[in-house]
Amino acid sequence: MSGDRYLTLAGEGHGQLREKASRFIAVAFPVRDEGSFHARMEAYVKEHRGARHFCYAWVMGDAGERHRAHDAGEPSGTAGKPILTRIQAAGLTWCGVIVVRWFGGTLLGKGGLVRAYGEAAHLAIDAAPKAEHIVTDTLLLRCGYDQLEPLRAAVIAHGGEVVSGDYGERCELLVRVPRSATSTLLSEHAMRAVTVVPQEEK
Numbered sequence: 001m002s003g004d005r006y007l008t009l010a011g012e013g014h015g016q017l018r019e020k021a022s023r024f025i026a027v028a029f030p031v032r033d034e035g036s037f038h039a040r041m042e043a044y045v046k047e048h049r050g051a052r053h054f055c056y057a058w059v060m061g062d063a064g065e066r067h068r069a070h071d072a073g074e075p076s077g078t079a080g081k082p083i084l085t086r087i088q089a090a091g092l093t094w095c096g097v098i099v100v101r102w103f104g105g106t107l108l109g110k111g112g113l114v115r116a117y118g119e120a121a122h123l124a125i126d127a128a129p130k131a132e133h134i135v136t137d138t139l140l141l142r143c144g145y146d147q148l149e150p151l152r153a154a155v156i157a158h159g160g161e162v163v164s165g166d167y168g169e170r171c172e173l174l175v176r177v178p179r180s181a182t183s184t185l186l187s188e189h190a191m192r193a194v195t196v197v198p199q200e201e202k
Helices: 034-047 080-089 109-127 145-157 179-189
Strands: 005-009 013-019 022-030 053-060 066-070 095-102 130-134 136-143 161-167 171-178 195-199
Touching: 005 022, 013 109, 022 034, 022 109, 034 053, 034 095, 053 080, 066 080, 080 095, 080 109, 095 109, 136 145, 136 179, 145 161, 145 171, 145 179, 171 179
Parallel strands: none
Antiparallel strands: 005 130, 013 022, 022 095, 053 066, 053 095, 136 171, 136 195, 161 171
16 A cells, blocks of 8 residues: 555455364455445354354555454454454455354464464455555546646646536536645646635545
């Protein structure tokens, strides 16, 4: 994750391993918000009805600035944290991983749990398709006809796109530009009678 780009998952990935008769079954998946994570968690609990430990971690935010890890009854720091570490090591955001443990009757110790949960998470993440996204700003630009073509060319030159146009007394262009280019684009046209109205992302 850097600048305008972040890496996330384009679909689900699954992985599992056995450690001294315990089974660790993991799923990695993209998330939009905490609600979508909890919906997947509820479905996973139903898929593995009877299991005791549903440990997880998620990372959200375009820069991966929000995250959470949960040990679900395992010793503190032995499950959620190694799962989170694997997500972050892969450079992913908008991503969740759940690992369910079916206990096999043999205690693994803290080190064994850390390795097993981390490796199960890694297998699921590795199996999931990845997608790179560009962080953009959507802007409504109002200008005179004399500025229309220079403004359109500047948007494209900065890696943006013109989504739509409305041509009345003044021109209106709805554009989408990489976030890092927004301030540069606006400063270039600040003195040219161009009005900028930031738009909320839908």
